[in-house]
Amino acid sequence: MAEGTGRGESLSIWFFVGMITLLYGLVLTPYGAWQWLTHHPPANELLLPWLIHLHPTFWWGLLLLTFGAFYTTKYRPGTN
């Protein structure tokens, strides 16, 4: 039984959690990489120069992507 979504359903709550964080990771990581590689920091980072070198969009996107990929894979339909 898929956890939380009812008897007979195949997608569990944790799959939804994984899916949405994976989607966000897939949006943010390439965008953050583009900012990093093309030296296009956003307006707020121009005003806070210490922030430019941290590349928060890329790293946060990568974290969401990793978290999402793990949960989507672990709880994909047919595994529980």
Next chain:
Amino acid sequence: MHPLAALAVVSTGQLTSLSGIDILILVLYFAVVVFIGFYVKGTTNTSEEFFLAGREMSAWIAGLSFVSANLGSLELMGWAGSAYQYGILAMHWYWIGAIPAMLFLGIVMMPFYYISKTHSVPGYLQLRFGEGARGLAAVSFGLMTILMSGVNMYAMAVVMQTVLGWNMTFSIWVGAATVALYVMLGGLRSAIINEVLQFILIWAGAALIPILGLIEAGGWDKLKANIAVNVGNSSYTHMWSTLGHFKDNPMGINWVGIVFGLGAIISFGYWTTDFLVVQRVLSANNLRSAKLAPVIGAAFKMAVPLIVILPGLICLGLMQNGHPMFHLVPAEVAKGNPLLHSYDQVLPLMLIRYCGPGLLGLGITALVAGFMSGMAGNVSAFSTVWTYDIYGAYLNKKANDKHYVLMGRVSTVVGMLISIGTAYLVMNAASIMDYVQALFSFFIAPLFGTVILGMLWKRATKWGGFYGLLAGTLSSIGMFLYTSTGTAAHKAHALSVVALSADAQPMAENMFRALWSWLICVAVTVIVSYMTTPKTDAELNGLVYGATIIPHDGSVGLLQKPIFWAGVVAAVFVGLNILFF
């Protein structure tokens, strides 16, 4: 140029605007939550499935949902603003004002709620004290829940207008329609799944603020030093050492108000008897999960200050050329002046400061998720209490199960429409908001008195429970009227009478009013109970400590025992309070 001024679109009063990638992130969120509603509709056919999610949720799901339903938009932005205004004292509302009560719910009270097979807190009162107490609790809860939902809706629309320039009608209707759709389709199951999702997204969207804020400040010790310089003393970063007297801390409260008013009464009242949160735990799949869910919720609740309180403190500690960078003011002062920002705008201001396109969309999604989880909590609890404890109990007792499910779906939509009406009412008369929030607090403390005596004291009788609840509620309303009407001199005097000190501030009044109304409820319940005939032990089986054999929860080994994990959480709670003493 001031960094914030550069980002603010001053001409329209809004702080920022969303880019394409931000809108994509927001649209993805709305698409997923609506999809979930349609997805679980097929498994939401009986009343047990619609109102209690089929009682098949694991401890983790029920626990995360339990804490997420409380993490509404007012909670997120209001307490971040309070942290800026009062400093680390605001943390008490997350620790002593939540953790002991959540653990008590899990270990002591949940067995009675769970094995009595009640569908709601008013339902438990009906089993224990009869129809009078149930009717009073159900009507007051239903009314207040739906009004609070409207106030939340209005508050969120104000934020969206201030931060993004969104039309308030647009924010109210899009948010309300989305929540109404997924709760109407999937009932509590849909609400719970979305709450778990929203809890994760709130963290995903807001956790960067404290991380980047601490990096900018140079660490926690440097932040504390900066705050001390900005406010002129060190009282804003100590949780207990300034609570000896009302005058020693920015909140104008003392330790008695925090420990007994907040920690023992308001907190226990909210976390153990407010059906909005208790309903999530009632959906657990067995007794062990029901006991463990509030413990898991407590562990996560302890961490919430990282994304709520810390941003407020970071804002308070930011400096520019040796002076405070931000000068936030009360909402009534900021109103109409786009150059001023209110306390409640701390979280959006910090979000804009640290998050560029993409991350900003994620942060706005976190705020919207908080709004929707709070709203779904209100409306799903309302539809349950309306259908079971008002409609099914008094208006139509003999309908079939299918009819009650239909009534649940209809009351979800009607409840949402009433909430929208309340939001517009508040929009036209903002002072109503304060009264609605005060009204909600009238019922919580006395209700806790009634429920706790009902569970732990066999001698409490039907009439004792009813008159105790009535007396506690009326006394709370009476104290509120006493302290909020008349001349300024009268109000100040009334406050000093209720809070026992001429130095007390309004926050202390809330704590002491709760304490007095609880004591009055308990005293009246005890006196009336001794004057009336109690039920027999057989009648109280499954409802009261001492008349009930509580079944084993099925845990095997130490690591499966809820009491063990409650001990771990309690130890961390004590350690954190000592650390920030």
